[in-house]
Amino acid sequence: MSKTTTTRYDVAEHLRTPEEMAAFLETCLEEADGDASFIAKALGDIARAKGMAQVAKEAGLSRESLYKALSGERSPDFDTILKVVRALGLKLHAEPAGSRLRASSSRASSRTTKRRAA
Template identity: 65%
Template structure:
């Protein structure tokens, strides 16, 4: 039997364009899970370069990794700093019922 090599899947490898990043974040926002949204911001920050995003957000790279990890629970102000540093904007829209 032939051995199969498995590689851990990392979404960052698929976030090549600005459009990819926006669509990914939009899908996570639709889900509504705060942990998923912060993890997605972390993925996008890793795709862009965590050091640069941390610098633009006015945070240390270590604190940014911690805040956007699966175990992190960042303050909303931190999330907004990251969103701004990523050059993104969060929008509200009315949900039709």
């Protein structure tokens, strides 16, 4: 019987472009379900991918403060989140809750109406 070897997965190794970083953060924002520490951890993963020292400098924070804030063990202040997001070259955005659900259901409704008319 052969032995199975596993390798630890680190998402930061796969976040190479600003587009990948933005897509990762967007997905985490959708999946967080109000868990601020989950978002902080996601920002920490992106910051590690970009380089913690560089992000800390651009955010005006010490590296130690940045590591603590984005460890996922606590919820950082919102102003810290905004500084980090800006330092990462990303933007937060808002949309009405459930808007994606409404958009897909209105498309389905439109298709049903077109079929009935034909």
